Amino acid sequence: MNIEIKHRWSVAVLFSAEVGSLKLAVELAVKQRADLRRADLAGADLTGADLRGAYLTGADLKDAYLTDADLRGAYLTGADLTGADLKGAVGLKDAFMDGEPLKHATPEQSVANLDKVREIILDNTDRLDMGTWHRDGGWVKRSCAEEAVCGTSHCLAGWLQVCSTDKNIRALDAQLAGILSAPVAAKMFFCDAHEVLTWLRKKKYAD
Numbered sequence: 001m002n003i004e005i006k007h008r009w010s011v012a013v014l015f016s017a018e019v020g021s022l023k024l025a026v027e028l029a030v031k032q033r034a035d036l037r038r039a040d041l042a043g044a045d046l047t048g049a050d051l052r053g054a055y056l057t058g059a060d061l062k063d064a065y066l067t068d069a070d071l072r073g074a075y076l077t078g079a080d081l082t083g084a085d086l087k088g089a090v091g092l093k094d095a096f097m098d099g100e101p102l103k104h105a106t107p108e109q110s111v112a113n114l115d116k117v118r119e120i121i122l123d124n125t126d127r128l129d130m131g132t133w134h135r136d137g138g139w140v141k142r143s144c145a146e147e148a149v150c151g152t153s154h155c156l157a158g159w160l161q162v163c164s165t166d167k168n169i170r171a172l173d174a175q176l177a178g179i180l181s182a183p184v185a186a187k188m189f190f191c192d193a194h195e196v197l198t199w200l201r202k203k204k205y206a207d
Contacts, residue, residue: 005029008040008060023049030054042080052091081173082133087186110182111206117159118200120148129153130193133174134162140170156196157189 003025004016014036015029022041027050029036038058048068058078065085072091105113121128127148129135135152142150144163154162157178164170169177179186184205188196199205 005036006040008038008042008058011040014039021045023047026051026054076172076176078171079173081176084173084175086175086179104179104183105181107184110184113160113163113182114185114200114205116144116163117156118203120144120159120163121156121197121200123148125193125197127153127159128155128193128196130155130191130196133158155189156185160185 001018001020002016003019003022004013005022005025006013015025015032015034017025017028019025019028022044023046026036026041026044026046030051030053033053033055035055036059037055038060039056040060041056041064042060042062043064044061045065046069047065049066050070051066051074052070053073053075054071055075056079057075059076059080061079061081061084063083064081066081066089067085068088068090069086070090074091132153132155134154138150139147139152139154139158139162142162147154147162155174157174160181161170161172161174161177164177164181169180172180175189178189182205188199191199
C-alpha cells in the first residue's frame with residue numbers, strides 16, 4: 001500500500017512509498033536521506049526503527065512509540081516528543097540539537113543534577129506534580145533558583161530540565177531533557193508522586 005508522510009502543518013507530502021507500514025516508510029525515507037523536517041509522525045509506531053541520521057527537525061513525534069529505536073546522529077531540533085515512549089532508545093547522546101551533539105550526563109553529573117532537584121522538591125513537596133511535565137511555560141524565562149521560589153510545580157523530568165543550564169536541554173521535550181540530564185531517573189518519570197518522593201528521600205539514584 002502507498003504510505004505518505006506529510007508535513008505537520010501544510011499536509012504537503014514529504015515522502016511516500018509502497019510499503020507495508022508507516023515504520024517501513026520512515027525507515028526508507030531515512031535511508032534515502034529524505035527531508036523529514038516538520039513531519040507529522042504523532043502517535044506513530046516506530047518501535048525498533050532505524051532512524052540513524054534522520055532529519056526530524058521540528059517533527060511532530062507526540063505520543064510516538066520510539067521504544068528501542070536507533071536515533072544515533074538524528075537531528076531533533078524543535079521536535080515535539082511530548083509523551084513519546086523512548087524506553088530503550090539508543091543514540092540519544094549522539095542525536096543533534098542546533099548542530100551540536102546531545103550528550104547524556106555522566107553518573108557523577110546525574111547525581112549532582114538530582115541532588116539539586118531533590119533539595120528543591122523536598123523543601124516543599126507541593127513543587128512536585130507528576131501529572132504534568134510543566135505547570136506552565138513561564139519557566140523558560142526563569143532560572144532554576146527563580147523557579148523554585150515562584151510557586152510553580154513540575155514533574156521530576158520537568159525539574160531536571162528547569163535546573164539545566166544547557167540551552168539545548170532547556171529547548172527539548174521535557175522527557176528527553178530529563179533522560180539526558182539524569183539517565184538513572186528515566187524509570188521514575190511515569191511513577192506517582194509518592195514513589196518519586198521516596199526515591200528522592202532515600203537517594204536511590206546514588207546507589
